[in-house]
Amino acid sequence: MFETRGASRNPWKRPVVWIALIALLALACGSGDAPPPGDGDAAEVPKAAPAPPGPEPTSPEPVAQARTPDAVKGDAIYQTYCASCHGARGAGDGPVGKTLDPKPVKHDDGVYMNALTNDYLFQVIEEGGAAVGKSPLMAPWGGSLSEEQIWDVIAFVRSLATPPFDGSVP
Ligand code: HEC
Incomplete structure (x- = not known):
């Protein structure tokens, strides 16, 4: 055989x-x-230490966060990539930002910022100002930041607003 x-x-x-x-x-x-x-x-282990609850984990909307956005991590990212223009606390007073025309948007201006949706903010940050008809001086950050990091930055930007962002805009 x-x-x-x-x-x-x-x-x-x-x-x-x-x-x-x-x-x-x-x-x-x-x-x-x-x-x-x-x-x-x-x-x-590192992902989910507590036992997962009964229902199967499902991924929601396409552009949705993989985990709860972390404003503390977002703060660190913001200081590295955004503060030079937008200012450390989003007042639009970063050293580079002062020289620009148009001026960087003031992220602490709740009246303006709170009306913008999360998805819109995600798009501006990922694809840059030009992608939404704004100034190209607002660069696209999708090449430098992961989706998770962009959501972290959005969480931090939301925390800067006065009057405060109440989460009512999806
Ligand atoms: C080189 C300077 C510069 C840097 C760095 C920068 N931006 Fe901007 N950003 C701008 C300018 C200028 C505008 C205003 C564009 C306009 O009004 O047309 C803007 C606008 C925005 C807006 C508002 C868009 C709107 O519709 O009003 C958001 C949100 C934003 N930036 C987020 C960020 C984040 C988050 C970072 C860091 C990851 C960042 N920017 C880094 C210059 C910058």
């Missing part, structure tokens, strides 16, 4: 074949059992 000439002339070949098969099976079973538990745990 495997080597018909050899098998018929050398009877000891059969046990060798069986031993080889058994060894292969043993290897297959052994390697199948060992790794999964470790891999699975390592992947799960």
Whole structure:
């Protein structure tokens, strides 16, 4: 069957074949059992330490946040990428911003900012001012920031508004 000439002339070949098969099976079973538990745990733990609740996790709207946006992380990102123009607290008074025309939008101006939707803010930040008919001096940040980071920045920008952003604009 495997080597018909050899098998018929050398009877000891059969046990060798069986031993080889058994060894292969043993290897297959052994390697199948060992790794999964470790891999699975390592992947799960950092994401969601508490046990997930009953309902299946579903991903909502297409552009929705993967996790709750973190305004503290957003603050750090804002200081790095946005404050030079928009000012550390969104007053539009960053050193670079003062020289620009038009001036960077004042993110602490709640009357103006609170009317803008999250999706609109996401688009301006990701694609830049030109993508929404605003000045190209407001650069696109999608190449530097992940979607998660953009949502973090939006959470921080929302926290700057006076009067405060009450979350009523989706
Ligand atoms: C080089 C300067 C500069 C930097 C850096 C900058 N912006 Fe801007 N941004 C502007 C200017 C100028 C405008 C106003 C555009 C206009 O009015 O046409 C603006 C406008 C905006 C607006 C309002 C858009 C609107 O419709 O009114 C948002 C929101 C915004 N920027 C967010 C950010 C965020 C978040 C960052 C950091 C990731 C950032 N910007 C970095 C210059 C900048």
